[in-house]
Amino acid sequence: MNDSNAENNRETKIAALVGELKTHYPKECSQYADARLAEMTSQSLETCPNLQITEAADIFRYVALRVLLTDEQRHSPLQLGTMIRILTNFGWDANHRLNFIYKHIVGRPVSLHEQDFGALFVPPVRVGNSNASILIV
Numbered sequence: 001m002n003d004s005n006a007e008n009n010r011e012t013k014i015a016a017l018v019g020e021l022k023t024h025y026p027k028e029c030s031q032y033a034d035a036r037l038a039e040m041t042s043q044s045l046e047t048c049p050n051l052q053i054t055e056a057a058d059i060f061r062y063v064a065l066r067v068l069l070t071d072e073q074r075h076s077p078l079q080l081g082t083m084i085r086i087l088t089n090f091g092w093d094a095n096h097r098l099n100f101i102y103k104h105i106v107g108r109p110v111s112l113h114e115q116d117f118g119a120l121f122v123p124p125v126r127v128g129n130s131n132a133s134i135l136i137v
Contacts, residue, residue, distance in 0.1 A: 010045075017041045017063055028067040040066045051087055051094070058094040061102065072110040079105055 018037045022029045029037060044063045053062050073079045086097050
């Protein structure tokens with residue numbers, strides 16, 4: 001019965017976050033079906049513990065990255081590498097890390113002159129004991 005309650009609580013939390021996303025970012029969410037938003041939210045929630053993102057406001061901001069980042073940003077080696085480095089910098093609390101991403105990446109276009117640093121800039125990242133990756137894309 002506890003597993004059932006935990007699953008119900010998780011589904012309720014996902015539904016609430018999807019509703020909040022649609023309220024705050026209707027334009028960005030309009031390109032996704034509700035089922036896809038729920039799937040993306042669920043995937044993001046799985047990575048929050050490994051990234052030490054625990055506060056409700058920070059969890060929402062992290063989940064919102066999935067709809068706020070453009071395709072160009074998600075596929076930019078420089079921006080993706082920067083986000084990975086910032087999200088895994090546990091010397092900063094989650095709020096500070098997300099503030100940095102929102103200030104320096106969200107809403108900013110990708111540079112046409114961006115250099116591809118490839119594997120030198122974006123090393124493989126494993127956070128915690130889980131196989132969950134950082135789900136930005």
